Amino acid sequence: MNLLRLTAMEALEMMGRGELSADELTGAFLDQIDRHDGDVAAYLYVNKTGAREAAAAAGGGDRPLNGIPTAIKDVLCTEGMLTTCGSRMLEGFVPVYTATCVSRLTEAGVVNLGKTNMDEFAMGSSTENSAFGPTRNPWDLDRVPGGSSGGSAAAVAAGEAMWALGSDTGGSIRQPASFCGVVGFKPTYGSVSRYGLVAFASSFDQVGPLTRSVGDAALMLQHLVGKDPRDTTSVAHPEQIVIPEDRDLSGLRIGVISELSGEGIDPGVREVFQKAVSTMADAGAQMETASIPHAEYCIPAYYILAPAEASANLARYDGVRFGLRAGGARDVIEMYEETRSLGFGDEVKRRIMLGTYALSSGYYDAYYGQAQKVRTLVVNDFDAAFREFDLLVSPTTPTTAFGLGERVDDPLTMYMSDICTVPANLAGLPAISIPVGLDGGMPVGMQIMGPAFSANRLLQAAHGAEAAVAFNRVSPLVEERD
């Protein structure tokens, strides 16, 4: 039996029935890491000994996620375990505390397989901005896995983790999930604690699951949500997260966002997406055209607001208290300049400069102020759309995974990878990407968005769509183990 094809829910059932041990399960994933991570490079740190010990200790336990091999994006602090955010700045950095979301999963029994690669400080859409080299797409090693949670998406797609934690600021869970043919869920802003999530853009960042199935996303989410006294922007999720069972889509009014599914979307992607829309209609959903009139302003607004917040969030990397410090500086200003010149990569520097500029005296109103207004307009657009529709859909990305190196010198084209995902971050809404087909052998994702805190409705519909579309494909790296 190919254990790498199992969902977490299936594995838990088998372990519950005594047909599978936690040791065996973790062993299978560690083997796959051994076999393929040299090529895929999903991990920055593999917690081999720790994972084996945790799996051994999990044997026979009755915790709800007992023994599930889990990958953790390297943007989440893990006490005593390297946390680099894909940056030279934090090379060798070992946090003194663990992120709330990681603690919650660990307490529920998961086995931490290690820390996954990412675009430096979560800035990027291809994982090529990692200071430690790119991750490759398990469906085609010459292509990118997406980003910034590319390591987590690739690990799940390559059978190197049963599921993974990612973070999403402008699409960083959904876009790589789409590129790698897995499920990726960004919860409503405030659902999951950000304590211990190394901040990129604080008013956008959310932690969420990358999984093999919608059911698994719901299962992990059950253990992630909740108010954390250490994050005042977190709230108690108004409803308990339910594992979706019903596959019926009938009665759901679903809007297809015209601005995000027509022009600008690759014809191949559009075709797969349209087919999925028809399939959902066949399954009973009422599929109609919807509009988010200000969609085209989302990317520009995002690239003002997120870098503005980032410029402040990344000020703490100054060489004074932890992380990299450039030697030989004559005074503190020189120490700052050299440390930050050496420690940050180009994309991070670009965004710090963008953000600093946008907040500067004399420019604030024209940039930051205007972008905040756009944000309000987008929130209003969604409010209006959700008065008509239960949910909204679009392709997750305008193209399938592009080639390694193809866009590294063209930041604007790179930024456009997030055109469909950024609106949900601006409005703080929950959104999921599920694989709905292949185009040229590469996975295509469909994004479903819902009103704030509608996770249950969203997961229910995604579960129904997943069943109707019946994608059922895995990457060649998992397939070869059948």
Added chain:
Amino acid sequence: MDYEPVIGLEIHVELSTRSKMFCGCRVEFGGEPNTRTCPVCLAHPGALPVMNRQAIRYLGRIALALECSIPERSIFHRKNYFYPDLPKGYQISQYDQPFAVEGGLSVSVDGEMVTVGIERVHMEEDTAKNIHAGVSGRIAGSLYSMIDFNRSGTPLVEIVTKPHIHSPQAARSFLNRLKNTLQFLDVSDCNMEEGSLRCDANVSIRPVGDRELGVKTELKNMNSFRYIEKGLSQEIRRQVGLLESGERVVQQTVHFDVVTGEISPLRSKEEAQDYRYFPEPDLVPLVASADFVAGIREEMPELPADRARRYVSQHGLPDYDAQVLTSDRELSDFYEESVSLYGDAKTVSNWVMGELLAYLNHTGETAGECRVTPTALAELLDMVKGGDISANIGKEVFSEMCDTGESAAAIVARKGLTQISDTDELEALIRQVIEENPAQVEQYRAGKVKVIGFFVGQVMKQTGGRANPRVVNRLLKERLPE
């Protein structure tokens, strides 16, 4: 030409809450460096601030005591700049939506009550402390610098006055009044040497009668009210000198050297920092509901002006006494406790304002530091009232109590100071005094009754002041020839 100074003050008050503004670390002065720190106040990656409710209550007290209005919603901003004592690279502060606005504090200036307007009162956090190693302890010429983060994140309230102050003396009176108010509020220890109360002053001058403000300079980080007064006087002289000689005042920060009494420029406006303020995304807005404000109002300690009114109306003290006693929190507490133990308010007031205050002024101690407690004073006053000792002996005993900390009874017993009221013992003395001074007896007989004072003095001299003057008077009148 005559010039009028225009002065505005910015006062920073460290609150004496148990824990820091945004984390659970204790607030205390001194201690081993870097022992009261955590990921939050060290700005480790992923750490988030959580607001200290107690600090907001203290802030509320200050705002109400300064008769400010408190908007229902205020927000935090990030104030961005790089400095090693600022771990996040930004200070969490308030900017265009502060906690409280538009208040005032009445102070007596040249015997007249003047209300100094309060522009705003807002909440922020303190920085760490840089310690420069080397000969001078100043940054220039130091070998290296060390940072103590114990102070990092201490709750700090900033109070900004309107430019309503027109002399250095008035500035000092305002600050004394403010400090006294803060002490009555129990929100800060207001220790200037330890930096829990700090003051910056903005000053400009304009021809008397002009409405337009002149160019201002700023005196920063003055650590005593006396130096603020001196520094402002010196700076005003400097500005007058500039204008008289046809030069201009340049907007800049100036330094007042307390040793040489000279003013030197620190930095000019052109080099001023751009703090790139923007709303702090890690904290939700601070909501001061009507209930919250009512709650603060209820827990407000009695303010000095209220106490003074009560001393007049309930204790029957003259207004002057009430003002003096309430000019200092500890003095006022000392007085109140003594009254509660002894009863007669005016007698206590006379002793506190006379003997105690003289001693405190002489030694520089505060009423709380003095070795004589209210209980000890009440015992002493009881002895005077009971006729055990005379009032004059009582003053002597009080002084001894201050020096040794002994009780009045112990001192009286040790030194044999008990008042002599025994008629037989005094009769003998009086007979002797009359015999020895025939000339004065003759004067008395001739109608110069005042000479009786001479005889009383003689008896006192013989008894070392212990004779009961009332008894001596009576006996003398009986014995002296008509």
